[in-house]
Amino acid sequence: xxxxxxxxxxxxxxxxxxxxxxxxxxxxxxxxxxxxxxxxxxxxxxxxxxxxxxxxxxxxxxxxxxxxxxxxxxxxxxxxxxxxxxxxxxxxxxxxxxxxxxxxxxxxxxxxxxxxxxxxxxxxxxxxxxxxxxxxxxxxxxxxxxxxxxxxxxxxxxxxxxxxxxxxxxxxxxxxxxxxxxxxx
Amino acid sequence: xxxxxxxxxxxxxxxxxxxxxxxxxxxxxxxxxxxxxxxxxxxxxxxxxxxxxxxxxxxxxxxxxxxxxxxxxxxxxxxxxxxxxxxxxxxxxxxxxxxxxxxxxxxxxxxxxxxxxxxxxxxxxxxxxxxxxxxxxxxxxxxxxxxxxxxxxxxxxxxxxxxxxxxxxxxxxxxxxxxxxxxxxxxxxxxxxxxxxxxxxxxxxxxxxxxxx
Numbered sequence: 001x002x003x004x005x006x007x008x009x010x011x012x013x014x015x016x017x018x019x020x021x022x023x024x025x026x027x028x029x030x031x032x033x034x035x036x037x038x039x040x041x042x043x044x045x046x047x048x049x050x051x052x053x054x055x056x057x058x059x060x061x062x063x064x065x066x067x068x069x070x071x072x073x074x075x076x077x078x079x080x081x082x083x084x085x086x087x088x089x090x091x092x093x094x095x096x097x098x099x100x101x102x103x104x105x106x107x108x109x110x111x112x113x114x115x116x117x118x119x120x121x122x123x124x125x126x127x128x129x130x131x132x133x134x135x136x137x138x139x140x141x142x143x144x145x146x147x148x149x150x151x152x153x154x155x156x157x158x159x160x161x162x163x164x165x166x167x168x169x170x171x172x173x174x175x176x177x178x179x180x181x182x183x184x185x
Numbered sequence: 186x187x188x189x190x191x192x193x194x195x196x197x198x199x200x201x202x203x204x205x206x207x208x209x210x211x212x213x214x215x216x217x218x219x220x221x222x223x224x225x226x227x228x229x230x231x232x233x234x235x236x237x238x239x240x241x242x243x244x245x246x247x248x249x250x251x252x253x254x255x256x257x258x259x260x261x262x263x264x265x266x267x268x269x270x271x272x273x274x275x276x277x278x279x280x281x282x283x284x285x286x287x288x289x290x291x292x293x294x295x296x297x298x299x300x301x302x303x304x305x306x307x308x309x310x311x312x313x314x315x316x317x318x319x320x321x322x323x324x325x326x327x328x329x330x331x332x333x334x335x336x337x338x339x340x341x342x343x344x345x346x347x348x349x350x351x352x353x354x355x356x357x358x359x360x361x362x363x364x365x366x367x368x369x370x371x372x373x374x375x376x377x378x379x380x381x382x383x384x385x386x387x388x389x390x391x392x393x394x395x396x397x398x
Contacts (some may be wrong), residue, residue, distance in 0.1 A: 018201030027192040035188075057191050062398075064195045066338040068206045069268045082270030086340040090397070107270070118188050125186045125194070144194045165200065172195075 002077075004111055009076040016067060027060055034059050034084055036113035041088060041102070051091075053121045054179070059087045061176045065169075081107035094180070123179060131178050136171035139164045144172075207337050208264050214333035215260060215352060218326025222360030225322050230364040240368060247290075248362035248373055254283040255381060256355035263330070263348040267337030272344055280351065284378055291374035309367035312376050318364075319357045319380035320387070327353035327388065331395050339396050346392015347385050354384030 008029065014022035038052040038059075062083050070079050089102050129137050135157060142153035143164065153164045226232060235241045258280045265271035295303055309315075330349035339345035358377050367376075 015199065016202045016204065018199050020196050020199040023199045024192060024196035027195060028189075031188050031192060053188060057186070057188055060188065060191060060195070062338070066269065066398075068202045068204065069338045071268055072204065078270045078273055079268070082273070082340045083338065086269065086338075107273075121186050121188070123186060125190065143198050145197075147197050149198070 005075055005077050012076050031056050031060050032114045032116050033111050036115035037084060037110050053119045055091055057121050058179055059084050065172055077111055078107040081110040084110045128175055128178050132171050132174055136167045139167035140171040143168050207267055210333045210336050211264055214329040218329045218356040221325040222322050222356050226360040226363040232363045233366050244368035251283050251287050252355050252358035256352055259348055259351040263352055266339055266345040266348055267334050269338045269340045272341040287374045291371040294370040306369040307371045307375055309372040311367055315376040318361050320384055322360050323353040323357035323384045326356040334396055342393040342396040343389045345396055347389035350388020351385040354381035
């Protein structure tokens with residue numbers, strides 16, 4: 001097992017416990033690997049590298065939203081690879097850019113390279129947030145953008161604390177859907 | 186938006202994650218499906234009334250064992266398929282074990298009976314009712330399973346759909362077994378086994394549409 005796998009898995013386990021710092025480092029490190037993976041795969045079918053950043057963000061959002069599906073008794077790399085590949089196949093299907101089959105590779109491929117050359121994705125989070133309901137928007141803004149605690153966010157949005165949590169989760173899910181829709185021409 | 190901004194957003198105020206959520210949601214969904222299937226048997230079709238005979242009890246047990254065995258193995262696989270990459274290294278041999286057992290028992294039972302009885306043993310009294318009831322009762326359990334799988338993140342949608350269909354067919358057969366009075370092993374193998382396989386194919390066909398995320 002690679003040291004990469006061991007380190008990333010340790011970060012993942014900490015992030016599942018609610019360790020925000022570990023979560024941040026994990027998503028950072030995974031996004032540079034996903035960037036290298038997507039740039040390479042898109043280049044192979046003649047697509048612009050710019051679209052890779054959209055895909056990186058879709059995958060990062062998916063990893064965040066679906067992190068409860070990670071089984072800690074399994075290695076992390078195949079889980080990340082499965083999400084990365086799923087998002088790639090979904091993207092190609094949506095954009096109808098290519099009927100090319102995406103071959104199933106070794107899961108390690110997704111961790112093989114780093115790419116820190118981040119560009120901006122083609123959407124603006126503040127503008128996307130306009131697509132959320134009032135409660136979702138308020139909860140995501142308060143908790144995720146302004147860093148308020150759940151109790152403070154509850155006061156600001158006029159929701160209960162559990163209401164804030166539900167709205168943050170639904171809000172991020174809706175954002176992920178909006179991003180996926182936006183990436184389809 | 187920069188990916189860095191997204192990462193910052195996602196790692197602000199991170200909530201701890203409930204790790205048992207995937208398995209628990211599935212069990213909840215299947216439990217709901219079982220209640221609906223039993224409810225349909227009790228209040229819709231009516232439960233068979235000849236429990237007094239040993240033969241009826243034995244056949245009820247055989248049918249339930251077949252259906253529960255199918256559901257049990259299928260849930261184990263479906264739980265894996267609900268996670269990304271769960272289809273990796275998955276050899277669903279165990280799921281066909283209940284089918285092999287019932288087919289073997291049916292063959293033995295046919296072999297020990299005179300050929301003239303075969304038609305009657307296979308077709309039974311109510312093959313058409315069985316053929317229709319199991320897929321129809323399976324609809325609600327199927328919707329429950331799909332709901333639960335959608336909470337996860339399957340990456341092989343056809344296979345996850347197939348197993349959701351298999352679970353639903355098995356759950357439906359648990360309910361139908363309480364009503365059904367056709368007591369022969371070949372009947373169970375052909376009509377129970379066949380309709381559950383039908384539910385599995387339907388699930389495989391619907392999976393890619395219903396399970397996208």
